[in-house]
Amino acid sequence: xxxxxxxxxxxxxxxxxxxxxxxxxxxxxxxxxxxxxxxxxxxxxxxxxxxxxxxxxxxxxxxxxxxxxxxxxxxxxxxxxxxxxxxxxxxxxxxxxxxxxxxxxxxxxxxxx
Amino acid sequence: xxxxxxxxxxxxxxxxxxxxxxxxxxxxxxxxxxxxxxxxxxxxxxxxxxxxxxxxxxxxxxxxxxxxxxxxxxxxxxxxxxxxxxxxxxxxxxxxxxxxxxxxxxxxxxxxxxx
Numbered sequence: 001x002x003x004x005x006x007x008x009x010x011x012x013x014x015x016x017x018x019x020x021x022x023x024x025x026x027x028x029x030x031x032x033x034x035x036x037x038x039x040x041x042x043x044x045x046x047x048x049x050x051x052x053x054x055x056x057x058x059x060x061x062x063x064x065x066x067x068x069x070x071x072x073x074x075x076x077x078x079x080x081x082x083x084x085x086x087x088x089x090x091x092x093x094x095x096x097x098x099x100x101x102x103x104x105x106x107x108x109x110x111x112x113x
Numbered sequence: 114x115x116x117x118x119x120x121x122x123x124x125x126x127x128x129x130x131x132x133x134x135x136x137x138x139x140x141x142x143x144x145x146x147x148x149x150x151x152x153x154x155x156x157x158x159x160x161x162x163x164x165x166x167x168x169x170x171x172x173x174x175x176x177x178x179x180x181x182x183x184x185x186x187x188x189x190x191x192x193x194x195x196x197x198x199x200x201x202x203x204x205x206x207x208x209x210x211x212x213x214x215x216x217x218x219x220x221x222x223x224x225x226x227x228x
Contacts, residue, residue, distance in 0.1 A: 034216070036219075041201065041221075041222065041224060042221050042222060043117070043119075043203050043204075043205075043219030043220050043221050043222050044156070044203075044219045045219070046216050046217075046218070049216065089155060100158060101158075101217065103155030103156055104155060105153075105154065105155055106153075106155060108153075
């Protein structure tokens with residue numbers, strides 16, 4: 001069964017600090033990996049997408065990395081802001097004919113002033 | 114315009130009621146999805162429409178009935194729901210099912226409470 005495991009489950013950081021979220025997956029074959037940000041009670045919003053050949057992708061203060069050999073990804077948030085408080089979900093798509101996405105359970109980030 | 118809209122934002126219904134959730138996108142996407150998300154859990158796929166035809170039903174109970182009137186609209190008709198069906202219902206769309214790097218754009222969701 002394709003699985004996506006995220007850690008930590010939750011974390012609290014002070015405004016202005018950095019943090020790194022982890023994602024391990026077993027999805028095979030692999031097509032791409034996305035990080036989504038989901039505010040409470042809202043739909044997920046795509047932050048980054050990486051395919052097999054990409055090992056880093058940035059979107060403003062968000063930087064995602066991918067190691068397709070070890071099937072690990074990370075999302076680094078730099079200089080956190082209060083608006084970064086949300087759930088961050090790692091989502092993996094299998095082979096190109098696989099419509100289904102495998103969702104991680106998410107990491108809840110709380111940024112405090 | 115990369116927006117998926119959903120109405121209503123909140124819905125409270127009794128177990129004998131019939132209601133509908135609506136989803137709309139104007140990005141020309143040909144694939145549309147319904148997900149159910151319980152608190153602190155990842156979204157669970159319910160239905161997939163491709164070119165206005167139901168492609169996938171993830172063994173969803175018949176009290177949930179999807180409908181795709183045209184390429185921009187997706188409805189979810191609800192009837193005789195149970196309290197455990199209370200959840201955030203998310204609609205998403207993407208260019209097409211076969212697009213490997215295709216992004217699914219999610220709507221804001223409808224928060225459903227079944228009494």
